[in-house]
Amino acid sequence: MTNDHGGTVTPTDSATVPTEVVAEAPRAAKISPLRRLSLGRYTGVLVALLAVCVYLSLTQDVFLTWDNFMNIAKSNSVIFVLAIGATFVIISAGIDLSTVSAATASGMILGLTLQAGWSIVLVLLATVFFGLFLGLLNGMMITKLKISFLVVTLGTLSIYQSFALVVHDGQTISLFGKPGFNVLGNFVNHDIGPFPILLVFDLILLLVAGGVLRYTGFGRALFAVGSNPEAARLNGINVGKIILFTYGIAGLTAGIASVVQVGRLTSAAPQADPTLLLTVLAAVLIGGTAYTGGEGGVLGTLVGVLFLGVVQNGLTLSSVSSFWQGTVSGVILISAVGLGVLRDRGFTLRTRRMARSPSALAEPPSPIEPGAPS
Amino acid sequence: MLRLTGIVKRFPGVVALDRVDLEIRAGVVHALTGENGSGKSTLARIASGALGPDAGRIEVDGVERRIATPKEALDLGIVTISQELTLAPTLTVAENVFLGRLPRTRFRTVDWPRLLADTTEILDSLGVRVDPRRPVSELSVELQQEIEIARAVSSRSRLLILDEATSSLSEAATSRLLEVVEQERAKGVAVLMISHRMPELYRAASIASVLRDGHLVADVPLPQTPETELVRLMVGRELGDYYRKRAIDPGExxxxxxxxxxxxxxxxxxxxxxxxxxxxxxxxxxxxxxxxxxxxxxxxxxxxxxxxxxxxxxxxxxxxxxxxxxxxxxxxxxxxxxxxxxxxxxxxxxxxxxxxxxxxxxxxxxxxxxxxxxxxxxxxxxxxxxxxxxxxxxxxxxxxxxxxxxxxxxxxxxxxxxxxxxxxxxxxxxxxxxxxxxxxxxxxxxxxxxxxxxxxxxxxxxxxxxxxxxxxxxxxxxxxxxxxxxxxxxxxxxxxxx
The missing domain is CATH 3.40.50.300 (P-loop containing nucleotide triphosphate hydrolases)
Incomplete structure (x- = not known):
């Protein structure tokens, strides 16, 4: 494929023709749709996910059932919602370590306000806005005080968690049967037709987040800031505002995730699963969002969450000790990101070949391009 | 002292140096000059071991050498003062001056009293007034440059390379540096001075090599060669006519x-x-x-x-x-x-x-x-x-x-x-x-x-x-x-x- 223009280019010494531009041959070969798909950021993970699904459906009778799938969807909902927010932050070339703590703290606000007899609408608003507030607090410290996002969110990881313990003296607030809780219970347990409400909600969230990234000025600016903040600034983007909003979004998703979490547990707990944060960040990275910023997306994050969720489901069904789950997740994270690095390296090698001088292209073509599909 | 013959260095897309010859003698201040991008700094970096040439011979005292690393250059007595600062910002002035060769006591611990005394002596000789116990990061860029100079002259150098060393110095500091250069030269040290500032070249150097687009254009004696001639040698390119002249009608x-x-x-x-x-x-x-x-x-x-x-x-x-x-x-x-x-x-x-x-x-x-x-x-x-x-x-x-x-x-x-x-x-x-x-x-x-x-x-x-x-x-x-x-x-x- 790289050879279809090789014969048409004649060697030219560009230095001898300064007055007219050398008509440059279209050097970069056309990329077929199939090839483009194979270069996608999360395609490898998607293939692996399908392979795992095929294996599990052959070995585990229960796996390929509607109920099991819906169970995977529901039990990964909290991770998914948090991972959406984390995707925004990681695209900005930052990281939010406090997101699970913020969700735990928001959950306590939900429990306390519901217990205090607030109407369910006010309770939900208070919870989500509290999450947003915690996120903006992170953002303010990062942009106004110019403290590193690692330091700020490591600090608030501890502070928000501590707050969750302090507000109710470390006690879990049981909400089952409380007035207004049935709305929450329905939200996480009931179905619309064959689909759980929670799944529909997650898909709407995915569409909204994807739309924001792709079609809004904010989304575009976010990618620019993550790719090269100085270039973004020089092109008139208010970098501080974008970063502030980004951490605000992470806080907002923490607030939403806390609603799902409390609904599923029927209580507001002041402590969260300690592996939750790692699962959230791993899902985003497995989904092809680069920790160096400036690329990625929420569709990849969905694939990442599903992959980890299906693997965990498979381990449970195969009655593998849950102690092994951490090992498996870790291996998956390192291989997925590692393969991404290899893919990028292969990609630059290819483009470097394509970008060689016209005279180099006119040389006898090498017999086989390693790695190029034929 | 140092002889470079037929040095070639290529970077992607450009030949930075094309068969350049250069001979630097002990007790002589040798200027290397040319426009931006002419290859001056590349040549200096090859002489100081920061870059390897693609072709050519490097002889030190008549013996062919490969100077593969800056450390090897230092061992041969080749010391560079560059326009880019190479100080450790969190360490003190004294530690920076004696970086890598701190005086030791019998027990192999750092001999702090001697370090401070030696540093003070060197700074005094350069006319720099600064507390040797202060961290370098607290100093102005100009003072930092002077610390860099102090480090260079305090090491036993046989060839001193000044790579645009005066670019961030004031007139007074430049003047002091040139005095130090003269003292070193009188002691028999060879000096390679890279600069395109005419007054400095005319004051310090006795020979100038002019580079243009990676070629050695001429070796001329200083200060006999008139400045106009030197500038002509530096630029002397034919103007391409690919700029397309146009009629100008400037408005408001x-x-x-x-x-x-x-x-x-x-x-x-x-x-x-x-x-x-x-x-x-x-x-x-x-x-x-x-x-x-x-x-x-x-x-x-x-x-x-x-x-x-x-x-x-x-x-x-x-x-x-x-x-x-x-x-x-x-x-x-x-x-x-x-x-x-x-x-x-x-x-x-x-x-x-x-x-x-x-x-x-x-x-x-x-x-x-x-x-x-x-x-x-x-x-x-x-x-x-x-x-x-x-x-x-x-x-x-x-x-x-x-x-x-x-x-x-x-x-x-x-x-x-x-x-x-x-x-x-x-x-x-x-x-x-x-x-x-x-x-x-x-x-x-x-x-x-x-x-x-x-x-x-x-x-x-x-x-x-x-x-x-x-x-x-x-x-x-x-x-x-x-x-x-x-x-x-x-x-x-x-x-x-x-």
């Missing part, structure tokens, strides 16, 4: 700058004005303040002073306010400050248009696609598709995107810093054409460049910076490169040119 004043100065002190209060249709060139050496003029006008660095576009004040506190006021700025460092390396060609264009394309927060993607398609065609960007990653393009095509996105905003003033750095001849010629078209449409263009032939070819008027200020202004009709170069290196005009 579009940009009026009054007493603009950068807060970092690199740009001293400067006033200038640009008229519609005019291309104003800005020349000067590295560190002359010309780069800061661009950054300040683009709102990229803090500055004081005023700028007006068509009579309206422009807020230069932020790039976005400068843009809103009608000033577009293209920075000199494409990789660091202009490209979005992880994004597509299309997004690298539209990042500059986000405000124009956004209605109620939503990007009008149809208009975006159309404008990107037009821009790719209009600015002649060679790319597989608009969705290809920008990094798959050649440097020249990347630069066309970076310039095109600002051109397409239809601003009244464009400030372009080194717009043709690191791109090939064909792309350069296209970029000149685009600039001329844009000026013809009524914009005012300021082009900041280190390449004099480019400025002489494209600009209608040239301002020359020296130490933060405009020291010369020329109209380009019949202008000789030497006249501009003279102001850039010395701050004064050539007497014969009147």
């Amino acid at each position: 004043t579009v940009l009026e700058v009054r007493d603009l100065a950068s807060l970092d002190g690199q740009l001293l209060p400067t006033s200038l004005s640009v008229r519609r249709g005019e291309i104003v060139g800005v020349a000067g050496l590295v560190g002359s303040g010309k780069a800061e003029l661009g950054l300040a006008l683009g709102g990229a660095i803090p500055s004081v002073g005023t700028a007006q576009v068509l009579g309206r004040d422009v807020d230069l506190s932020q790039p976005r306010t400068a843009l809103a006021g009608g000033i577009g700025f293209v920075p000199d460092d494409r990789k660091r400050a202009a490209l979005l390396p992880t994004r597509s060609v299309a997004e690298n264009f539209s990042v500059a248009w986000t405000n124009q394309l956004t209605r109620a927060g939503i990007v009008d993607t149809r208009t975006e696609r159309q404008r990107v398609r037009e821009a790719i065609e209009r600015y002649g960007v060679v790319t597989a598709s608009a969705s290809s990653r920008i990094t798959t393009l050649s440097g020249g095509n990347q630069q066309k995107v970076v310039l095109g996105r600002v051109f397409a905003r239809d601003l009244d003033v464009l400030v372009l810093s080194e717009p043709t750095r690191g791109i090939d001849v064909g792309a350069k010629s296209e970029i000149y054409r685009l600039m001329q078209e844009f000026a013809a449409q009524g914009a005012g263009i300021v082009i900041i460049s280190s390449e004099l032939p480019e400025l002489l070819g494209i600009a209608d008027r040239i301002l020359v910076f020296f130490r933060g200020q405009v020291r010369g202004e020329f109209t380009t009709g019949g202008l000789e490169e030497e006249e501009v170069a003279h102001v850039a290196v010395s701050g004064t005009r050539l007497e014969s040119a009147a």
